[in-house]
Amino acid sequence: MINFLQNTGAALKDWFIALLNGWGVPDEWSRLIGDIFAWAIGAAWGIIVIMLAALVFIYLERKVAGYIQSRLGPTRCGPAGIFQSFPDALKLLLKEDIVPEDADKLLHLLGPIAFFIAGTLAFIVIPWDQGKTTALGVDLNIGVLFVTGVGSLTMAGIIMGGWGSNNKWSLLGAIRGAAQMISYEVPMLLALLCIVMQAQTMSLTGIVENQHGGLFSWNVIRPWLWLPMVLYAISAVAEVNRTPFDLPEAESELVSGYHTEYSGMKFALFFLGEYGNTYLVAIIFTVLFLGGWQSPFGNPDPLHLPGVLWLLGKSFAIVLVMMWIRWTLPRLRVDQLMGLAWKLLIPAGFLSLAVMTAVILLGWA
Amino acid sequence: MTEFTPGTSEERLVNMGPQHPSTHGVLRVALRLDGEKVLGADPDIGYLHSSMEKIAEKLEYRQYVSYSDRFDYLNAMGNEFCYVRAVERLLGVEVTPRCEHIRVIMAELNRIASHLLYFGAISLDTGATTPFLHTFRERELCLDLFEWASGQRLLYHYFRIGGLRNDLPDGWADKLYQVLDLLPQRFEEYDDLLTRNRIFVGRTRDVGAVSADQALSYGLTGPSLRACGVPYDLRKLDGYSIYPELEFEVCVEQGGDCYSRHLVRTRELRESVKLIRQALDKLPEGEVNVPLPRKLKPEPGEVYERVESPRGEVACYLVSDGSEKPWRMHWRGPSFYNLSALDLMCTGHWMADVVAIIASTDIVLADVDR
Amino acid sequence: MPEEIRLETTPEELPEFIQALREKELAEQHGFCDATAVEREDTLEIVYRFSLIARPVQVSVHTQVPKAKPVVPTLTHLYKGLLWAEREMAEMFGITFTDHPDPRHLLLPDDWQGYPLRKDYVYPLDHPYLAPDPLHEDPMKALCPPGQVGDENQ
Numbered sequence: 001m002i003n004f005l006q007n008t009g010a011a012l013k014d015w016f017i018a019l020l021n022g023w024g025v026p027d028e029w030s031r032l033i034g035d036i037f038a039w040a041i042g043a044a045w046g047i048i049v050i051m052l053a054a055l056v057f058i059y060l061e062r063k064v065a066g067y068i069q070s071r072l073g074p075t076r077c078g079p080a081g082i083f084q085s086f087p088d089a090l091k092l093l094l095k096e097d098i099v100p101e102d103a104d105k106l107l108h109l110l111g112p113i114a115f116f117i118a119g120t121l122a123f124i125v126i127p128w129d130q131g132k133t134t135a136l137g138v139d140l141n142i143g144v145l146f147v148t149g150v151g152s153l154t155m156a157g158i159i160m161g162g163w164g165s166n167n168k169w170s171l172l173g174a175i176r177g178a179a180q181m182i183s184y185e186v187p188m189l190l191a192l193l194c195i196v197m198q199a200q201t202m203s204l205t206g207i208v209e210n211q212h213g214g215l216f217s218w219n220v221i222r223p224w225l226w227l228p229m230v231l232y233a234i235s236a237v238a239e240v241n242r243t244p245f246d247l248p249e250a251e252s253e254l255v256s257g258y259h260t261e262y263s264g265m266k267f268a269l270f271f272l273g274e275y276g277n278t279y280l281v282a283i284i285f286t287v288l289f290l291g292g293w294q295s296p297f298g299n300p301d302p303l304h305l306p307g308v309l310w311l312l313g314k315s316f317a318i319v320l321v322m323m324w325i326r327w328t329l330p331r332l333r334v335d336q337l338m339g340l341a342w343k344l345l346i347p348a349g350f351l352s353l354a355v356m357t358a359v360i361l362l363g364w365a
Numbered sequence: 366m367t368e369f370t371p372g373t374s375e376e377r378l379v380n381m382g383p384q385h386p387s388t389h390g391v392l393r394v395a396l397r398l399d400g401e402k403v404l405g406a407d408p409d410i411g412y413l414h415s416s417m418e419k420i421a422e423k424l425e426y427r428q429y430v431s432y433s434d435r436f437d438y439l440n441a442m443g444n445e446f447c448y449v450r451a452v453e454r455l456l457g458v459e460v461t462p463r464c465e466h467i468r469v470i471m472a473e474l475n476r477i478a479s480h481l482l483y484f485g486a487i488s489l490d491t492g493a494t495t496p497f498l499h500t501f502r503e504r505e506l507c508l509d510l511f512e513w514a515s516g517q518r519l520l521y522h523y524f525r526i527g528g529l530r531n532d533l534p535d536g537w538a539d540k541l542y543q544v545l546d547l548l549p550q551r552f553e554e555y556d557d558l559l560t561r562n563r564i565f566v567g568r569t570r571d572v573g574a575v576s577a578d579q580a581l582s583y584g585l586t587g588p589s590l591r592a593c594g595v596p597y598d599l600r601k602l603d604g605y606s607i608y609p610e611l612e613f614e615v616c617v618e619q620g621g622d623c624y625s626r627h628l629v630r631t632r633e634l635r636e637s638v639k640l641i642r643q644a645l646d647k648l649p650e651g652e653v654n655v656p657l658p659r660k661l662k663p664e665p666g667e668v669y670e671r672v673e674s675p676r677g678e679v680a681c682y683l684v685s686d687g688s689e690k691p692w693r694m695h696w697r698g699p700s701f702y703n704l705s706a707l708d709l710m711c712t713g714h715w716m717a718d719v720v721a722i723i724a725s726t727d728i729v730l731a732d733v734d735r
Numbered sequence: 736m737p738e739e740i741r742l743e744t745t746p747e748e749l750p751e752f753i754q755a756l757r758e759k760e761l762a763e764q765h766g767f768c769d770a771t772a773v774e775r776e777d778t779l780e781i782v783y784r785f786s787l788i789a790r791p792v793q794v795s796v797h798t799q800v801p802k803a804k805p806v807v808p809t810l811t812h813l814y815k816g817l818l819w820a821e822r823e824m825a826e827m828f829g830i831t832f833t834d835h836p837d838p839r840h841l842l843l844p845d846d847w848q849g850y851p852l853r854k855d856y857v858y859p860l861d862h863p864y865l866a867p868d869p870l871h872e873d874p875m876k877a878l879c880p881p882g883q884v885g886d887e888n889q
Binding site: 065068069070071168169172176244246247327328329330331332333334335336 | 377379401488491492493494495497498499502558559562564565567568715716717718
Binding site: 596701706 | 767
């Protein structure tokens with residue numbers, strides 16, 4: 001399927017170049033513009049993925065929440081409410097955009113934009129199927145570094161949103177969010193470092209290739225990677241501000257925290273960015289630990305399913321687990337959150353790094 | 366408006382305003398914060414003041430029963446219990462045994478409903494949204510029973526001076542037995558989900574601790590006082606109505622913090638189930654109403670009648686001047702005194718703890734403001 | 736039923752009286768129950784109520800304060816629950832508690848005139864909170880003209 005898309009992409013690019021040549025543009029210029037055109041489509045890939053994923057997740061979250069709370073969730077828009085996301089999105093688009101009177105208008109506008117962009121950028125480097133198929137057609141050989149670097153830009157969006165709202169509660173939420181994200185970057189990076197040591201490469205395609213060969217060669221089976229797996233799971237959930245770590249937007253304390261004063265499209269951007277981040281974390285988890293696009297029955301896939309479907313299925317399962325946790329557990333308090341990161345997870349990260357080094361030296365990897 | 370002069374340059378005044386998801390009603394708490402640490406909490410009440418005490422001076426005794434419901438609206442049966450007992454004491458009237466048993470059953474069922482709501486509210490405030498819906502599912506069973514008996518789900522107007530509005534319908538007792546059989550295992554589920562949850566314990570242990578002396582000085586009663594180790598339960602102490610004949614234990618915990626208060630209430634849920642079952646087993650036959658004259662004119666005098674509500678000691682201080690309207694009616698609100706200790710409980714804790722503390726004091730603004 | 740002990744004292748001797756009580760009747764563990772006021776013919780009667788914990792005994796201390804000059808010393812240094820109870824009595828009855836650490840209005844707005852729970856209280860219809868909204872007509876005024884049965888209850 002990705003071959004089809006890639007071929008379509010190449011065909012589109014050729015068509016565009018031919019069009020420009022037909023208009024009389026010199027060949028080097030039209031090739032250059034054609035390249036830029038292809039890159040623009042590839043860069044928009046992140047937005048496309050988030051939009052589609054968010055449509056599914058908005059509905060799924062409400063349904064899962066409903067069933068866990070022994071009630072039904074949306075049932076009216078279509079059979080079992082499956083079209084519920086469309087009216088939700090439409091409602092947000094049609095709402096009035098309210099900006100508080102004394103708010104810093106520029107920051108109020110830039111906050112959700114930065115948050116959303118930071119979430120979408122990282123989708124570019126994820127390998128969707130066999131071969132060096134990321135959306136741009138190339139594989140970034142520092143993929144892991146890129147993802148973490150871009151992911152921390154969401155913090156800037158949160159702080160801009162909290163400050164620009166001219167609201168003490170939003171500011172409290174934003175500050176909590178910034179502190180939380182900074183603190184949980186470190187255990188996440190330590191866990192990722194173990195994976196990079198295991199795969200001997202930072203490129204995400206390389207990490208998936210390292211798990212070649214079916215279920216029993218995935219990183220989830222290798223015992224020395226269990227601690228990094230737990231570390232990454234906890235830190236990633238904390239990075240995307242989901243319960244039990246959703247202090248920055250604690251509904252019962254801060255009435256929505258840093259996105260209290262937002263409505264309409266800006267709120268939709270925060271909302272989509274949040275689901276995008278959740279999905280990003282789930283996909284990275286799948287790529288790192290569950291073999292990415294590989295089928296559990298080994299390569300080549302005996303069921304002849306395209307790798308993209310395996311990737312989607314696994315990442316959706318991870319998102320379902322994250323939703324399950326959200327609706328079950330209470331939330332941690334600020335000092336307990338920080339204490340967990342600095343006093344428990346970071347020492348555990350160093351321990352896992354030491355274990356990984358020992359494993360490599362002993363030649364078991 | 367409170368005048369705010371910051372003590373240090375780091376201090377801020379943050380309004381946990383009248384509209385807030387976790388203040389359990391319209392309550393404004395003016396928090397002085399240093400970053401996230403609370404330096405002082407000043408509750409500003411009066412948003413729900415509806416001059417219940419002044420209205421009592423203009424109504425006859427019988428007309429006031431439906432106002433007494435609205436005093437602590439989650440414990441309407443208990444409030445009515447207090448008021449009608451006060452008037453009956455002024456009049457010197459004794460009600461029939463069947464009426465006493467039914468009143469106790471209703472009061473205890475209301476205690477279960479109120480504690481279930483508390484459970485849901487504190488889980489919602491600490492972040493776990495799910496137990497809220499589960500406890501409300503059980504609360505619906507209790508409210509269905511109330512609706513069957515009295516016609517109303519929340520504010521019943523079921524008790525009358527000298528008896529009840531009507532006897533229990535046929536089949537009510539059997540339905541109640543079914544509900545009582547179902548409840549204990551559900552309480553276990555809730556405990557599994559919340560009370561034994563590591564995160565919840567971390568949120569509520571050692572938060573909002575009050576010592577026994579401070580509690581007695583502030584006038585705390587009910588679960589807040591029993592969590593400090595003081596065995597003050599009016600059902601055992603005063604032994605009003607038929608409580609001396611029923612076997613139950615007073616739930617006391619040590620520590621005085623939010624978690625102890627939570628444990629006291631979860632244990633009280635089970636004690637109430639026991640109490641209802643005993644009262645239902647012993648339910649005698651007979652009339653429920655005692656004939657009384659058309660105009661009630663008690664002797665001049667005063668009476669202070671108190672009952673144990675899910676929040677503490679609800680009392681009605683009734684002064685009569687011999688006419689058919691009261692001279693002065695004063696309600697002693699348990700949440701009034703429980704809330705006055707908020708500054709003591711919150712100072713030195715984090716801002717997120719304020720929410721947990723308010724939830725664990727289980728206040729109802731209507732009996733703070735009257 | 737609880738045993739009730741009723742004691743009377745004068746406002747000037749109130750602090751010493753309560754202090755002495757803490758050695759006699761209230762020597763055991765006791766809690767502060769309630770404090771309120773009742774209007775009598777020429778005086779306001781203030782009632783403080785305490786309850787023992789181990790035995791069902793209630794002790795109530797009554798003080799008569801002249802309506803012309805209702806001044807009572809505060810007891811907040813002995814029982815912290817009186818912080819709010821005295822504020823409420825002050826705004827509802829007009830009683831002044833000397834040396835109260837925080838004499839603001841509790842339930843009523845800060846600028847409320849009059850003492851609502853007194854019998855001669857006149858409702859201040861010209862308070863800004865109660866002014867008729869110039870933008871909206873009250874629809875009930877047309878349906879319920881004055882001079883009907885039940886007016887004395889308004």
